Amino acid sequence: MSFKRKTTRQTTTTPLVSTGIHSLDDILGGGIPLSCSLVLTAPDPHSEYDQLVLKYFLAQGLASNQRICVVGSDTENWTAQCMWLPPNSARQIADTVDEDTETQSDEKIKIAWRYEQMKPFQTTVGTSSSTGATADPCCTFDLTTRIPPSVIADAVKAQDLLFLSIDGSKDNLSTTSVLKRLEEVLANGKTQTPLRVCIPDLGSPSWGDLKAHNLLHFLHCLRALLRRYPHACACVSLATEWSADHVATGWYQKLGWMSDGAITLDAFSGNPALAAAFPGLHGLLRIHTLPAPTTLVPASDRFSTLRGTGTGAGSGENNLGFKCTRKRLVFETVHLDVEGGVGERRTTAPPSAVDVQPSIASKKIVAAVVEVELEGTPSPEPVAAPVKKSRKRVGFQSDRPEVYDF
Amino acid sequence: MLSPFDLPAGILLLVTDQLSSPADFMLYRAVFAHLKAARSEKVTKAIVLSVSPDRARWAAVAAKSNIQLDQKSTTGAFNFVDVLSHKSEPDLPDVLVVVDELATLEWTGSPVLDITCFCRALAATCRKANATLLIRQHVLTPSTTEPILEDLFRTLHHMCTYHMEVLPLSSGRSGAVSGQVTLHIGPGTVRAGVKLFPRSSAIHYKLADTGALGVL
Numbered sequence: 001m002s003f004k005r006k007t008t009r010q011t012t013t014t015p016l017v018s019t020g021i022h023s024l025d026d027i028l029g030g031g032i033p034l035s036c037s038l039v040l041t042a043p044d045p046h047s048e049y050d051q052l053v054l055k056y057f058l059a060q061g062l063a064s065n066q067r068i069c070v071v072g073s074d075t076e077n078w079t080a081q082c083m084w085l086p087p088n089s090a091r092q093i094a095d096t097v098d099e100d101t102e103t104q105s106d107e108k109i110k111i112a113w114r115y116e117q118m119k120p121f122q123t124t125v126g127t128s129s130s131t132g133a134t135a136d137p138c139c140t141f142d143l144t145t146r147i148p149p150s151v152i153a154d155a156v157k158a159q160d161l162l163f164l165s166i167d168g169s170k171d172n173l174s175t176t177s178v179l180k181r182l183e184e185v186l187a188n189g190k191t192q193t194p195l196r197v198c199i200p201d202l203g204s205p206s207w208g209d210l211k212a213h214n215l216l217h218f219l220h221c222l223r224a225l226l227r228r229y230p231h232a233c234a235c236v237s238l239a240t241e242w243s244a245d246h247v248a249t250g251w252y253q254k255l256g257w258m259s260d261g262a263i264t265l266d267a268f269s270g271n272p273a274l275a276a277a278f279p280g281l282h283g284l285l286r287i288h289t290l291p292a293p294t295t296l297v298p299a300s301d302r303f304s305t306l307r308g309t310g311t312g313a314g315s316g317e318n319n320l321g322f323k324c325t326r327k328r329l330v331f332e333t334v335h336l337d338v339e340g341g342v343g344e345r346r347t348t349a350p351p352s353a354v355d356v357q358p359s360i361a362s363k364k365i366v367a368a369v370v371e372v373e374l375e376g377t378p379s380p381e382p383v384a385a386p387v388k389k390s391r392k393r394v395g396f397q398s399d400r401p402e403v404y405d406f
Numbered sequence: 407m408l409s410p411f412d413l414p415a416g417i418l419l420l421v422t423d424q425l426s427s428p429a430d431f432m433l434y435r436a437v438f439a440h441l442k443a444a445r446s447e448k449v450t451k452a453i454v455l456s457v458s459p460d461r462a463r464w465a466a467v468a469a470k471s472n473i474q475l476d477q478k479s480t481t482g483a484f485n486f487v488d489v490l491s492h493k494s495e496p497d498l499p500d501v502l503v504v505v506d507e508l509a510t511l512e513w514t515g516s517p518v519l520d521i522t523c524f525c526r527a528l529a530a531t532c533r534k535a536n537a538t539l540l541i542r543q544h545v546l547t548p549s550t551t552e553p554i555l556e557d558l559f560r561t562l563h564h565m566c567t568y569h570m571e572v573l574p575l576s577s578g579r580s581g582a583v584s585g586q587v588t589l590h591i592g593p594g595t596v597r598a599g600v601k602l603f604p605r606s607s608a609i610h611y612k613l614a615d616t617g618a619l620g621v622l
Contacts, residue, residue, distance in 0.1 A: 216510075249546060253425040257425060257544055293462070293466075294463055296430060296617065317581075
């Protein structure tokens with residue numbers, strides 16, 4: 001199934017910022033709208049895909065000369081691990097000819113002539129799909145390239161990159177003090193440049209002893225803060241211990257109500273069965289809510305190519321997953337394998353054709369003999385073979401076509 | 407009030423919704439219809455008590471329905487109140503009071519008893535002033551897909567005159583239909599000829615930018 005490529009255009013006046021990942025921008029409807037918050041959860045304890053998304057978010061902000069505020073502990077080291085643009089600094093268009101094609105066979109596959117002109121089946125969007133609707137065009141980052149320390153130093157010097165550490169005392173929760181200092185940053189900064197608030201690992205032990213309602217209160221107040229200062233947006237990732245749905249009753253739904261966007265990156269690392277079922281992916285993406293700051297319907301519903309919700313009435317939503325290749329993180333649609341999908345038709349065998357013949361000549365398979373005996377009644381003859389249905393007789397007689405026998 | 411439902415004024419309507427079928431459009435519809443139907447702006451008031459400061463969204467959606475909320479605010483016909491800062495008491499007839507995001511108060515640590523007392527006091531005030539009170543309450547549906555009836559919901563349900571549910575489709579997401587709406591009578595209300603819509607004959611709606619389209 002190939003889908004029509006749509007231009008991702010926001011008709012509302014809310015400006016968008018790119019997340020640094022083309023396919024995630026598409027899923028969100030063009031990017032994260034300013035004045036909105038996006039919460040990421042990743043319940044798998046063996047991987048940190050949510051933090052990877054946050055690093056893209058930060059790198060995109062730096063590449064676009066926007067202001068960034070990183071909140072957490074050891075934020076300088078965390079920032080130094082971010083990815084950056086490829087060394088040749090040309091913004092290469094990430095086309096399908098990348099390491100994905102290395103896994104394909106080198107032999108030319110015989111394709112029927114009518115399909116030879118068709119493009120390969122696409123499961124994700126390329127870089128050309130994002131238009132100038134965002135405040136910053138999405139850069140193509142390379143996971144094999146680390147951010148140069150000079151870029152970080154220059155941004156810190158220009159006060160475009162701020163680090164907010166966590167401090168909490170016995171009387172004052174860490175979340176309360178962070179909100180207060182964040183408000184100072186938002187109030188004192190330049191309002192013409194978008195500001196990205198980046199909070200990796202919210203709820204980790206460095207945040208102190210927090211309860212579920214403390215976290216929800218923080219997210220709620222953060223959203224209120226962003227509404228008051230609409231030149232900013234926030235991307236938050238929850239610590240692993242707060243990312244599972246069983247943390248509290250209806251936890252994912254509560255997170256969805258407390259933020260503008262909430263998505264879960266459910267990696268397969270701890271579940272080999274799922275990894276085997278979806279060999280090309282590293283996890284599934286679950287969307288709980290999407291930003292709609294000034295509209296009833298999220299922009300993603302109309303503009304997202306990957307989600308496929310805008311393609312006419314009656315269409316459902318595509319399942320989405322993600323994979324991390326050597327150079328990039330990609331979100332794409334999930335499709336069942338040929339054997340498990342609807343491509344292979346299997347019809348049930350007719351009842352008269354039950355096979356009791358031995359498949360191998362040397363073996364003799366004897367049909368099971370069932371004997372039912374009731375007290376006082378003569379035992380019926382054992383059924384050695386299934387009863388064959390009598391063939392249906394058609395009432396039409398060929399020599400007398402006007403007569404029908406029903 | 408609230409077409410196609412023929413609900414009378416002066417009631418306490420409890421609107422419950424879920425994350426996959428939010429009832430924002432229902433609140434907007436109630437307020438905008440109330441403002442549009444006003445004979446005189448001095449008499450008719452719509453007050454929105456919200457825990458989430460989303461006034462900009464109200465204004466943006468209202469603009470699509472040709473209502474200028476800023477203008478209505480200056481004339482006093484529309485009042486947006488942040489519940490966490492203070493509460494306002496309606497003192498005029500023909501007032502519609504909308505309380506939004508009560509569940510947020512509970513989830514962020516406010517005691518259920520305090521919220522219940524606030525709702526009871528508000529309901530009593532609205533009943534004395536013959537004002538219509540509309541409360542939105544979120545219902546959680548974890549993986550079991552059965553809604554969890556929290557204490558706050560039970561209390562509100564006991565108080566309400568009518569209960570409107572905004573639900574997702576039981577068969578899953580569809581491109582043509584965003585969800586379904588049902589209307590039930592409150593536990594202590596006498597049947598008064600208002601047409602009810604149980605789950606078996608729920609009304610389907612599709613969300614568009616201008617509101618809920620076409621009751622299918």
